[in-house]
Amino acid sequence: MHLTCLPVGSRARLLHLFTDAFKSELLSVSFLAPLAAEQTQKNIMLLALSKRGTVSYPTQALLNRHLDEMYSTSVSSVGTRLGDREVLGFSADFLGRRYVGGEGLLPQVVDVLAELLRRPYLTEQGSYPAERVETEKRNLRDAIRAEINNPRAYAMARCLELLCPGEPFALPILGREEDVAGIDPAGLKARFCALQSEAAPVFCYVGAEPADRVAAYLFDAFDGYGGAGTPYQTVIRCGAETVRKEETTPLSQGKLSLGFRTDLDDVEAIAPVLVVLNEIYGGSPASKLFLNVREKRSLCYQCSSTIHLQKGVLCANSGMKPENRAVTEEAMLEEMRHIAAGDISKTEWEAAMRTLADGYRQINDSPAAIARFYTTRALRGVRESVDEWRDRVLGVTRDQVVALAGHLFLRAVFFLNGSGDAGEDDE
Amino acid sequence: MKRETKWFESDLLGERYSLTRHRSGLPIYVFPKKLTTTYALLAADFGSVDNVLPNGEIMPDGVAHFLEHKLFSNADGSDSFERFSAFGADANAYTAESRTVYLFSCTERFADSLAELLDFVTHPYFTPETVQKEQGIIAEEIRMCLDNPYNACFYGMLAGLYEKHPVKNEICGSERSIGEITPELLYRAYQTYYGLPNMALIVCGNVDTETVLEIADRHLPQSAAPYEEPVRRVTVEKPAAVTRLSVRHGQVAKPIFCIGVKDTGLPASPEERTERDVLLSVLNEMLFSPAGELYNRLYDANMISPGLSTDYVLTRDFGFWYLVGEADDPQAVFAEIERYVEEKQKTGLDPADFERCRRIEYAEYIKGFDATEEIANTLLSFVFEKSDYFGYADVVRRLSFEKAERLFRQFFRPEACTLSVVLPWDAPDKENTHE
Numbered sequence: 001m002h003l004t005c006l007p008v009g010s011r012a013r014l015l016h017l018f019t020d021a022f023k024s025e026l027l028s029v030s031f032l033a034p035l036a037a038e039q040t041q042k043n044i045m046l047l048a049l050s051k052r053g054t055v056s057y058p059t060q061a062l063l064n065r066h067l068d069e070m071y072s073t074s075v076s077s078v079g080t081r082l083g084d085r086e087v088l089g090f091s092a093d094f095l096g097r098r099y100v101g102g103e104g105l106l107p108q109v110v111d112v113l114a115e116l117l118r119r120p121y122l123t124e125q126g127s128y129p130a131e132r133v134e135t136e137k138r139n140l141r142d143a144i145r146a147e148i149n150n151p152r153a154y155a156m157a158r159c160l161e162l163l164c165p166g167e168p169f170a171l172p173i174l175g176r177e178e179d180v181a182g183i184d185p186a187g188l189k190a191r192f193c194a195l196q197s198e199a200a201p202v203f204c205y206v207g208a209e210p211a212d213r214v215a216a217y218l219f220d221a222f223d224g225y226g227g228a229g230t231p232y233q234t235v236i237r238c239g240a241e242t243v244r245k246e247e248t249t250p251l252s253q254g255k256l257s258l259g260f261r262t263d264l265d266d267v268e269a270i271a272p273v274l275v276v277l278n279e280i281y282g283g284s285p286a287s288k289l290f291l292n293v294r295e296k297r298s299l300c301y302q303c304s305s306t307i308h309l310q311k312g313v314l315c316a317n318s319g320m321k322p323e324n325r326a327v328t329e330e331a332m333l334e335e336m337r338h339i340a341a342g343d344i345s346k347t348e349w350e351a352a353m354r355t356l357a358d359g360y361r362q363i364n365d366s367p368a369a370i371a372r373f374y375t376t377r378a379l380r381g382v383r384e385s386v387d388e389w390r391d392r393v394l395g396v397t398r399d400q401v402v403a404l405a406g407h408l409f410l411r412a413v414f415f416l417n418g419s420g421d422a423g424e425d426d427e
Numbered sequence: 428m429k430r431e432t433k434w435f436e437s438d439l440l441g442e443r444y445s446l447t448r449h450r451s452g453l454p455i456y457v458f459p460k461k462l463t464t465t466y467a468l469l470a471a472d473f474g475s476v477d478n479v480l481p482n483g484e485i486m487p488d489g490v491a492h493f494l495e496h497k498l499f500s501n502a503d504g505s506d507s508f509e510r511f512s513a514f515g516a517d518a519n520a521y522t523a524e525s526r527t528v529y530l531f532s533c534t535e536r537f538a539d540s541l542a543e544l545l546d547f548v549t550h551p552y553f554t555p556e557t558v559q560k561e562q563g564i565i566a567e568e569i570r571m572c573l574d575n576p577y578n579a580c581f582y583g584m585l586a587g588l589y590e591k592h593p594v595k596n597e598i599c600g601s602e603r604s605i606g607e608i609t610p611e612l613l614y615r616a617y618q619t620y621y622g623l624p625n626m627a628l629i630v631c632g633n634v635d636t637e638t639v640l641e642i643a644d645r646h647l648p649q650s651a652a653p654y655e656e657p658v659r660r661v662t663v664e665k666p667a668a669v670t671r672l673s674v675r676h677g678q679v680a681k682p683i684f685c686i687g688v689k690d691t692g693l694p695a696s697p698e699e700r701t702e703r704d705v706l707l708s709v710l711n712e713m714l715f716s717p718a719g720e721l722y723n724r725l726y727d728a729n730m731i732s733p734g735l736s737t738d739y740v741l742t743r744d745f746g747f748w749y750l751v752g753e754a755d756d757p758q759a760v761f762a763e764i765e766r767y768v769e770e771k772q773k774t775g776l777d778p779a780d781f782e783r784c785r786r787i788e789y790a791e792y793i794k795g796f797d798a799t800e801e802i803a804n805t806l807l808s809f810v811f812e813k814s815d816y817f818g819y820a821d822v823v824r825r826l827s828f829e830k831a832e833r834l835f836r837q838f839f840r841p842e843a844c845t846l847s848v849v850l851p852w853d854a855p856d857k858e859n860t861h862e
Binding site for chain 2: 022060071138139142145151250299300319320352355362364418
């Protein structure tokens with residue numbers, strides 16, 4: 001797959017990945033914004049309000065009908081973290097030209113993205129409609145509260161907060177419930193105007209249209225949009241103590257989340273090593289956590305680990321009978337100690353490397369995965385292909401993994417205790 | 428012996444796949460696709476609802492799912508997950524109401540992985556010790572499901588629809604039911620349902636039919652063993668729902684709800700079932716999607732949170748439609764939905780809406796051919812349903828507005844509806860849990 005990088009006006013870039021392997025195509029727009037309590041929540045609100053209606057499609061129903069008529073084009077909003085920054089934007093998935101005829105859907109998709117980013121529906125006075133703002137505030141508040149509906153994700157989020165105190169990364173992506181009340185149409189309009197003049201958009205197109213055609217459509221629709229952009233930033237800090245916190249719910253199972261950080265601050269250099277370490281530790285069904293803590297000791301059904309590469313963070317998670325919490329925690333830590341002691345079998349090493357290689361090759365089979373890979377790198381200012389990244393990961397040595405394990409420290413433990421009161425409620 | 432391979436082709440999609448019935452009795456489907464990832468699945472037409480042994484004995488809940496877990500353990504003490512990892516493949520399995528599926532995806536060493544898939548699924552090995560150990564792992568999975576409010580809400584809906592049908596039971600079973608599972612029972616279930624004629628191998632990716640068949644020749648029996656099709660229990664259900672309302676408490680910040688409608692007009696033929704499936708998908712879009720009048724009415728009135736979703740499940744012996752959402756007052760939403768449906772049943776649907784939603788079906792069908800995983804799993808649904816994968820586009824094209832209206836009027840009957848609600852732990856019940 002060939003990557004072409006083109007400017008779109010003076011402020012935006014297009015990552016063009018030519019492929020005719022798919023029947024659908026993808027066009028996304030993303031940009032960085034600061035992760036800051038006073039802005040992040042408004043940014044998320046703006047994405048939601050854009051999908052409530054635009055100048056050309058003033059209501060949610062009209063916008064969605066238009067997308068349906070575009071052969072079920074789907075547009076999703078993007079609001080996530082990258083290092084200590086927020087990534088905002090939209091991503092559209094649509095049928096390729098050979099299935100819809102004529103000029104294809106690309107010009108219409110570009111128009112919809114421009115509508116969403118540049119032309120939200122406003123009142124005659126030029127502000128966001130108050131009743132829509134109130135509805136979306138209510139939805140945001142509900143979404144923040146609903147985090148507990150997924151106990152595993154909740155435990156992981158609390159663990160990350162304990163792990164990165166005072167860092168932007170620790171800020172919940174939906175913001176804090178107590179801040180929602182202060183959001184008003186005027187503040188949102190001000191934030192919208194700021195983004196219009198500050199954002200440095202990265203467009204990513206995966207499909208069979210030529211790059212200059214895509215760039216021309218984008219230039220017409222986004223001319224004058226954006227500004228210097230928010231530079232990428234990440235904070236690497238290890239801390240000196242392990243912080244522990246516990247909450248209790250009536251659930252029957254406890255959720256344990258262990259947070260590790262490294263004291264090595266060259267995050268680019270350790271990133272591929274952390275990927276391999278995670279794969280061996282808890283990244284797959286061939287990992288130490290799965291095979292030893294789950295399969296051999298039957299302590300839990302779910303036991304795995306994930307990484308936040310740009311923060312040098314590894315988080316291990318499991319769900320177990322609350323009374324097995326201590327023994328499970330010790331079993332999970334023991335597996336990490338084994339890695340630090342060099343106890344990595346040839347089978348474990350080869351399985352991890354093969355699985356990783358397989359996973360990177362599979363990226364080329366998904367327009368969404370391709371776009372995600374190249375967009376996050378472009379936002380970080382890194383130019384690297386999937387093959388180059390794969391080679392870096394596969395070039396990691398066992399000594400590097402062992403050395404990194406010695407520099408990973410348990411710094412946060414969050415336990416969502418289950419009191420078991422759930423029982424067979426109302427049955 | 429010369430084998431016969433039949434090819435199915437679609438001009439619209441520019442795709443084709445082959446079917447070869449292997450001499451072992453296993454039907455083998457190969458869908459060549461020029462992508463990096465090759466995906467393979469070996470599935471048994473055996474799910475959680477299939478709970479009868481040939482002598483009429485009813486098995487405890489969770490046997491199909493337990494078997495799925497245990498087949499990965501081999502007689503030599505090895506675990507097939509580890510073997511797949513050694514080849515760089517990503518393996519997994521799942522059990523649904525009417526199927527059990529073992530699968531892997533890979534980008535190299537396909538032959539090794541396919542051989543492993545065929546070997547481990549066709550060589551069961553259970554001992555009291557390994558069964559007992561698995562009971563501990565599955566008990567934790569059951570507790571995890573028990574703690575999942577969406578799962579509780581969904582099964583509350585099924586219990587509201589079905590009095591006797593096993594579809595209402597959790598796929599994993601309960602801690603009590605899995606405690607009754609023994610190696611002997613697993614072997615009997617395996618012999619009943621894992622006969623190769625009752626299974627299907629589907630491979631999709633950068634691979635050709637001959638390669639797959641050669642591997643199958645090396646790892647499957649050279650002749651078909653005597654095998655009797657399993658007896659499927661037919662559960663007769665009343666046309667009405669069992670309960671109108673059920674309320675539970677769970678780990679939710681705001682009430683969640685699931686409205687279910689029991690389908691009691693199951694068509695006998697696969698073709699009719701496919702058409703019914705498409706019609707219900709179109710009706711779902713017309714009536715309940717974010718482009719529709721009802722969704723926006725509820726949304727603007729702050730009655731629902733974003734993310735109302737609907738689906739229709741149809742198999743040869745059960746069918747139900749459901750809608751999932753989050754609301755402060757689910758009963759008010761339920762009443763509003765019923766009012767809207769009644770109103771539309773009187774005034775009629777909009778033909779322009781019908782065309783818009785038919786176009787969605789067409790587009791989604793085509794988009795479904797971009798990933799080997801999706802192709803293989805969708806093809807499996809058509810295979811077990813004995814229906815035509817490539818014929819789907821024609822079914823969409825031939826749909827008539829009149830049929831959609833007729834089905835709409837027949838399907839959404841108040842007496843066939845149930846509402847399942849999960850309230851936050853501290854919320855008081857508004858009414859009795861069961862009406």
